[in-house]
Amino acid sequence: MCGTPNKMESVFCLSCGARLVPLTVAPAEEKPPPVAPPIKGLSLPARESPGELPAEWQKIEPEPTDQKKDDATWLDQLRNTPPEENEPVEAEDVPTWLKSVEPTSDAKAPVQEELPPSTEIPEWLQAIRPAELPAEEPAAEMVDDSQIPDWLRTATEEKEPPVAQETAALVKEPVSETPIETESAQPVAQEPAVTPTTEEEMPAWLSELKPAQEQTAEPVPAEDTSSAEPLLESLEAKTSAKPHADEVEQPAWARPQPSTSSAESDEDIPDWLRTLPSSNEIGAEPSELLLGAEAVPELQPALPEEVPDWLASLKPATQLVEDDSLEITGPLEGLRGVLPLALAVTEPHPPAKTAPAPAKNDGGQLFESILAAPRIETETPAVTIKRRTWSMRPFVYLLIALAALVPFFLPSDWIGASLPISNTPASKFYDAILALPVNSTVLVSFDYDASQSGEMDLQANAILHHLIQRRTKIITISTLETGAPIANRVLGNVTQNLNGYAYGTNYVNLGYLPGHEAGLAQLATNGFAPNLRDFAGSPFSNLTGFTGVKTLRDVAMIVELAGSEDTLKQWMEQVQPKVPTKIVAGVSASVEPKARAYYDTPSKQLTEMVSGVYGAAQYEILSNQPGVALSSINAQGIVQLTLIVVIVLGNIAFFISRGRKQNA
């Protein structure tokens, strides 16, 4: 079982075809199948043209449903007939395969009943029905005696029951057979109604089936088989592998039932059996079938009610649709047998089989086609090996290092002796300090960081030395947080081993002045605060050497030691406009271009200026204090020369490389 849900009425699975309804004998009283509502809309059968019905359907007339309910199938009637009316069939005579399908309850032999009048032919039967029933002609005239087999001939000589009754009797037995067994039933039906004469004539296979007890059933009187001879011949042709009936002795159950009268025997033959397909519709059918059909003019197509249920169950699922499912609306109006919309829609449909992948079907052909395709050359990225490029940076670093270190091992002032002294900014600065009155107070602002102390300390030492030589009072201050300890360090170095130059009397360190511009603005406006404390924490007002110094106007000169342009700018913007005191500056070499804007002015915002180690060295020479600046100028000079050489070499290399590129 595939597990696909099916309708309740379905006998076979629509997807896999497995049987859903077990093989059981249908009860006598069977409910008629429900009437399917008329189909509207979609339906499966196709027509040649809309509005035109096939020829075989034109004769179909709608059948009232009520009539069908009342009518029972002729097979059911036969089945329900009491067994005493029929020849008793002993159990031992029944083959095992037939025993398994016999009804468990009322195992009655099929009863020959009158066939109900056929009102409607099922579609699947109509398909094999000829368009026009041939005229009733005696088929016996068309039968050639030479074509009749001997066994049949002998059988006809005897009193044989009608073939239709025989076949009907044979057909009645297997009530519920599988569709596959229809062919197997044919051999049963195909066995002619020949009375076996002796038991020795019975074939071995049939004798094995025959029980120990000899069946004493009377042979069924054979009916008139003259009209059934072609049918028998056709049936024989189909089962050529089966032993002929004349060679074996048929058991009693296989023997045809005797009929009371010929009229009754004719009526016992089902209409569907009387109807034979035409040669046009069934091309492979032998001509005997036509003869047989024509020889039995009284055969009528079986009505749907006459078709036994077990036989109707053999019909494919698509053909199990009720005949009264007539389209009454839509383009398929008048058509029968179309699938109901619900059936078509609600029935689970097997999954659509997708086309198999080309790879599966090609079996490698796809791969071969790819290989055979022209190769598309793609640019593969070339594998580049990164090589270490030669760089000038380490060479430049080495040169600078050697230029800075080697002069320290040379005589100290071999370059300093050639320094220009006169008419230099350093000399003007020196002269400005010389012009200070004795015991004047000078404010020195240490506005440079520890990173710039290597350059600015040289200027600070030289200037402070000169101020000390001039016996001026020195007040140090700083607008930077790290300026106060720097000032403390420089003062300690300068005033070391000085006699008569004490702290608090001759010099003081006021420490950090917070607020940057605001602090300078307040200093310039209000002077030193009354609660101002020095770097050690002592009140400035308590210092005896600076009791008269209250504001910046009380100082003779302001020396701004600027390591950056911001501090110099603050002093120039906040202090210089408000205080008439001279402001001189010792600046770093990087600040000199910006400091010149305040220096080279007619108003002389910046009175004098000393820049860098060069100016410190000049000042040391002027103040006759050779120090670190003078020894540092040697290294600075050589480093500057090295840089000039490096710049020139770099330009030469640039021009050479550019020339090569242009030539390339």
Add this chain to the structure above:
Amino acid sequence: MRVIPAAIAIAVGIVTLLTIFFPLPLLKDLHDYFIESTIILTAFALLLGLGNLVLVHFLRIVRRNEPGTGYSIIVLVSAAIVFAIGLIFNLSDAPMMWVFNNVYLPLQSAFFALTAFFLATAAYRALRARSIETLLMLIAALIVFIGQTPLLTSVSNDLVLLKDWVLKVPSEAGVRGILLGVALGTIATGLRLLAGVDRPYSE
């Protein structure tokens, strides 16, 4: 609520500005008071910067997954040690000065000294005559270099005069232009602050 900071900033700015033009006693007193308040806030800003530094490095240590966590530990330990020494001793005392003179000062000086090598390589790569502008800059740089080199200036004094001219005329002109532009921008920024257009304090 957003109007109050703007109102305070505008009022203080206007009072300070008017004090320059109208040195009235009331305005002067207010001006002095505002200046002193600024100085106090600047001092507290140092403490705020220290707290932010400690917090940033502390969080980096707590996360553990960020690079440089070890350096953060060193920063916090060093700050704690110096802070403790400053609290225990005075700034002018020997321990504090020892830390400053033997730790902070040499490290700062050495770091600044490395810039000489970087400047040398930068001069080797940047000072190349790729165009007219770079050629002029190269020539000016070489003149200033040569004019400040004692070995070369001893040869001729004209190099010194040429150097002075370069520093005094073209260089000074550009510096003055920059200073004037900065001053005008400062005035415009001040006016925007006084007008309440820019509110950097309210963000």
